Amino acid sequence: MKPANWILIASLYVTQFLPVSFFFMGLPAILREQGRTLEEIGALYLLGFVWVFKILWAPLVDRISFGKLGHYRGWLLTMQAAMIAMLVIIGQIDGLANFPLLVVLGLVLTVFSATQDIATDAITCRLLPAELRGLGNSVQVAGGLVGIMLGGGLTLALYPTIGWTGCFLMMAGVLAACFVQVLFFREPQAPASASGAGYGRIWRVWARPGMAGWAALMVIVPLGIGMIFAMLSPMLVDIGWPLEAVGFTLNIVGSLVGLLAVFGAGFLIRRYGRKRMLVAAAFAQAAIILAVLPLAGGARETLVILPGLVLVFLIYNPIATVMLTIMMDRSAAGSEGTDFTAQYSLYSFMGFLSGAVALQVAGAVGYQALVLIAAGLAVVAGLLAIKLYREDRAVADGRAVGTPAYGVSC
Secondary structure (H helix, E strand, O other), X not given: OOHHHHHHHHHHHHHHHHHHHHHHHHHHHHHHHOXXXXXXXXXXXXXXXXXXXXXXXXXXXXXXXXXXXXXXXXHHHHHHHHHHHHHHHHHHOOOOOOHHHHHHHHHHHHHHHHHHHHHHHHHHHHHOOHHHHHHHXXXXXXXXXXXXXXXXXXXXXXXXXXXXXXXXXXXXXXXXXXXXXXXXXXXXOOOOOOXXXXXXXXXXXXXXXXXXXXXXXXXXXXXXHHHHHHHHHHHHHHOOOOHHHHHHHHHHHHHHHHXXXXXXXHHHHHHHHHHHHHHHHHHHHHHHHHOOHHHHOOOOOHHHHHHHHHHHHHHHHHHHHHHHHHHHHOOOOOOHHHHHHHHHHHHHHHHHHHHHXXXXXXXXXXXXXXXXXXXXXXHHHHHHHHHHHHHOHHHHOOOOOOOXXXXXXX
């Protein structure tokens, strides 16, 4: 694949996560400093469910083309232009004083970002041959991490210097640079047989052979590690870490460790295949979850708790890379956006749910019991992975389920 296409894929994933991560990670800190209540700030996190429900309009993205602009290229250009305009608009209002309006505009911005994600996933599936999908999904996850560091870290750090308007204009400028890249991008042509997906495709995705077992795996895999990841911040605060240290460790250091890990995962997927990597990652996360037990037990010594934190970051994003690679394998030509989004919506919903479940479980039985439960779920995920790939040799060998197209299996 052309180097320019790799750069484009990375840029698209960075830009769609950049503004969203500011709303989820940077803006809450600004609002809290302004005296907003936790309940008000919590409204921002509801925006994340847009990414779960984007499956409701994914068939439209597969079906509707933009003529000379191209199919998915047209969607990318439209959504990026819309996000740039929305960022400029938000930058011109007093969002801190008019919080309800800020939430509404943030919702619209999140819908544009989620729609771009559908088109980005589809075009990535078209561009990547099966043997490069592990590396391609490493780029996807890494792009998200960079977007988080920029939106939740750098933008927040610059806020006292450049102010509200400056932050939003800076983010709009980053998106504008990616918009120019899309302008010069030539989209691969779809085969004549790929006429786009209708809404019936959402249900037909799950009717294919092997999808029931795969759905069960997508439900279980994110639960264990997701529960632990959601509780890292509360556990660190409870042992006396200042908020600045918690934010730096989880958002900056964690993201950097995750970046290294996801690219390692991409190369390992290409070398050892989906089956071995998924089974190994599922069981590895069980052992890594247990490494958090000292922190869960109240240990305060940095040298005691730091290894567990690093290990969580080493597995959290790589296992997502493996799962996304297999989702792409299970996406058919002509309905890539719908097929991938249907799977990703289920997976991401379970990720959101894991955080809510973790809070309830930890409140009822304590941190240590939570860690043991999460480790047990990870073991179940490993056993399900073994069972799935005994039954589904096609994807185990890295072959796609969908109809071959674009010179590759997609």
